[in-house]
Amino acid sequence: MIKLQNVEKVYRTSSIETLALNNINLDVKKGEFVSIMGPSGCGKSTLLNIIGLLDAPSKGIIEIDGRKVERFNDKEIAPLRNKMLGFIFQSFHLINDLSVIDNVEIPLLYRSNNAKQRRELAEEALEKVGLANRMKHFPKQLSGGQKQRVAIARAIVGKPEIILADEPTGNLDSAMGNEIINILQSLNENGATIVMVTHDDAMAKRTHRLIRLFDGTQVL
Amino acid sequence: MLSNYIKIAWKVLLRHPFYTFITLFGISLTLTVLMVLTSFLDHLFGAHYPENNRDRSLYIATMMLTDSAETSMSTGPASFRFLSRYAKSLKTPENVTIISNFSFSNTYINGKKIKLNTKYTDAAFWHVMGFEFLEGKPYNEQHTKSGEHVVVITDDLRNQYFEKKGQTVIGQNIEIEGIDYKVIGIVKGSPATRLYTYSDVYFPYTAPKSNYENKGMQGSYIAIALAKDQTDIPAIQSEFDSGIKSIPMSEIRGERKFNILIIKAEEYFDHFLNTFARRDQDKLMLYSMTALVILMFIGLPAINLVNVNVSRILERASEIGVRKAFGAPSKALLWQFIIENIFITCIGGVLALGLSYLIIYLINSSGWIPYADLTINFAVFLISVGVCLMFGFLSGVLPAFRMSRLKIVDALKG
Numbered sequence A: 001m002i003k004l005q006n007v008e009k010v011y012r013t014s015s016i017e018t019l020a021l022n023n024i025n026l027d028v029k030k031g032e033f034v035s036i037m038g039p040s041g042c043g044k045s046t047l048l049n050i051i052g053l054l055d056a057p058s059k060g061i062i063e064i065d066g067r068k069v070e071r072f073n074d075k076e077i078a079p080l081r082n083k084m085l086g087f088i089f090q091s092f093h094l095i096n097d098l099s100v101i102d103n104v105e106i107p108l109l110y111r112s113n114n115a116k117q118r119r120e121l122a123e124e125a126l127e128k129v130g131l132a133n134r135m136k137h138f139p140k141q142l143s144g145g146q147k148q149r150v151a152i153a154r155a156i157v158g159k160p161e162i163i164l165a166d167e168p169t170g171n172l173d174s175a176m177g178n179e180i181i182n183i184l185q186s187l188n189e190n191g192a193t194i195v196m197v198t199h200d201d202a203m204a205k206r207t208h209r210l211i212r213l214f215d216g217t218q219v220l
Numbered sequence B: 001m002l003s004n005y006i007k008i009a010w011k012v013l014l015r016h017p018f019y020t021f022i023t024l025f026g027i028s029l030t031l032t033v034l035m036v037l038t039s040f041l042d043h044l045f046g047a048h049y050p051e052n053n054r055d056r057s058l059y060i061a062t063m064m065l066t067d068s069a070e071t072s073m074s075t076g077p078a079s080f081r082f083l084s085r086y087a088k089s090l091k092t093p094e095n096v097t098i099i100s101n102f103s104f105s106n107t108y109i110n111g112k113k114i115k116l117n118t119k120y121t122d123a124a125f126w127h128v129m130g131f132e133f134l135e136g137k138p139y140n141e142q143h144t145k146s147g148e149h150v151v152v153i154t155d156d157l158r159n160q161y162f163e164k165k166g167q168t169v170i171g172q173n174i175e176i177e178g179i180d181y182k183v184i185g186i187v188k189g190s191p192a193t194r195l196y197t198y199s200d201v202y203f204p205y206t207a208p209k210s211n212y213e214n215k216g217m218q219g220s221y222i223a224i225a226l227a228k229d230q231t232d233i234p235a236i237q238s239e240f241d242s243g244i245k246s247i248p249m250s251e252i253r254g255e256r257k258f259n260i261l262i263i264k265a266e267e268y269f270d271h272f273l274n275t276f277a278r279r280d281q282d283k284l285m286l287y288s289m290t291a292l293v294i295l296m297f298i299g300l301p302a303i304n305l306v307n308v309n310v311s312r313i314l315e316r317a318s319e320i321g322v323r324k325a326f327g328a329p330s331k332a333l334l335w336q337f338i339i340e341n342i343f344i345t346c347i348g349g350v351l352a353l354g355l356s357y358l359i360i361y362l363i364n365s366s367g368w369i370p371y372a373d374l375t376i377n378f379a380v381f382l383i384s385v386g387v388c389l390m391f392g393f394l395s396g397v398l399p400a401f402r403m404s405r406l407k408i409v410d411a412l413k414g
């Protein structure tokens, strides 16, 4: 489902060069639930962003669902992100000016769905995360756990095959965190391929496979 | 899609009341001035009562006499004689009227002296112009030929001069400069800004003191030729020009030492422009100055809006990052910002429309211009809508372009 070959990422600023990822090779199968661990600054987020086509690698090849991503131009990548990928971020990244349901609808805005279909799909996704009763609320009126559930609803509303989560429980207490992992697990059981960055061993244990990074290099 | 964009646009507006106020203030003020100005220009130059046929009229208003060295010149209206010979005789127009430039007379109402605007015209005047007769009829060729003392007056003068309201005054006399004239028609007055039709009293040109028999080429009359159709205008102009060319030099020389005569039949706007800028050079200057002023006028608020937008867009980096992460192509984001801006400019446009109506209503009812009839017509409205869209577009494109170059990862971090 996700294939990385000899991927390298160098951050260049005017004074320094940081080798954030060094020769990464990765093959995530369809339906797998993979976690990524490693000390702070080792390149976990960088790796996830490259898998999610949010950033271009400095070197190497990326394949999503058998399609090689060669040119990182907007026209080619935007539809791929839209249809194949769903993101969950540590700090939720909900749009505060939009209601819960409008936030969840966002991925569908860039498809050919009409307003009615969008509403129906968004309601369905919110039901899956148990927030059907908060549709008209605004992000500021929700708890952290609820916000992350809205973010999950947004990630799954377009039924992408791959879900990418960067420390989805990092800002939550353990009870809330558990709830989130439960949801991710059930999504995985229903066929989603998931890659999750985490700091929590207990969370990592609940996934199929663990990838360890150290200083931009894969050590496991 | 659209509702999602509008919702967020609305929220952003509410979130920054001060910016919103400044922006809306700028837009609506500019548009209001623009609309009132266009309305005013339309009032001055458009075809309106009673010069409803201005679009197919040619004005022969100024005559210039000079010598080849241009050491001296004499500019002014032509004489009745000259115009009846070279304008009235034109074959191509549907009709030609000769009108005196404005002049004044006195009358007395209840022993109080009143200054009247007066005009001497031929009978064709009433065909070329679209005056509305509230009572009575215009004078005809019979009246002018026999030199009868008849007049047409405006409703305003009727109401001032004649005391008994609700009774017809047709057939009654009005005394002007010691002479009694019989009122044969009452017209709805012309706005003072239409120089060739504005008057309180209209006399047949054969009335006393019209000076229509004066000798010489220069005088106090102008002619208006009405084309059957706008497409006939060039033909009329060339017919008139060739008539002027055929004037023997001896006739021009008759007046002092001049040997060049310039007089043209022009459309209203050109004829107006020529009073300011006769040479092409001057016209170019005038046009570029006007363009510059308008550009600055529209450009400054647009630049302001761009600035506000650029600084505001940075705080929306996270939103942009999210939208992009979930598959928004740059084009969609570009449209989102353009639509947001068009939305805000349209709010400004609605405010401006209301404000313009109010101002125009005040101008019309203030009596500042007698019989003022300013309107926001369709053209004025369309221009304003066009300006609105341009505003929205201009102020949206630049910020959107900056934003589309933003990297998603950076946007999400911010």
Ligand SMILES: Nc1ncnc2c1ncn2[C@@H]1O[C@H](COP(=O)(O)OP(=O)(O)OP(=O)(O)O)[C@@H](O)[C@H]1O
Pocket: A011, A012, A013, A018, A019, A020, A038, A039, A040, A041, A042, A043, A044, A045, A046, A047
């Ligand atoms: N935009 C950037 N410009 C320059 N260097 C960067 C940039 N983003 C990340 N880096 C560097 O790349 C390295 C990897 O960063 P990354 O964010 O992937 O770490 P991480 O493993 O996710 O850390 P954490 O657990 O703290 O989130 C770090 O050394 C970081 O300083």
Ligand SMILES: [Mg+2]
Pocket: A044, A045, A046, A166
């Ligand atoms: Mg990270």
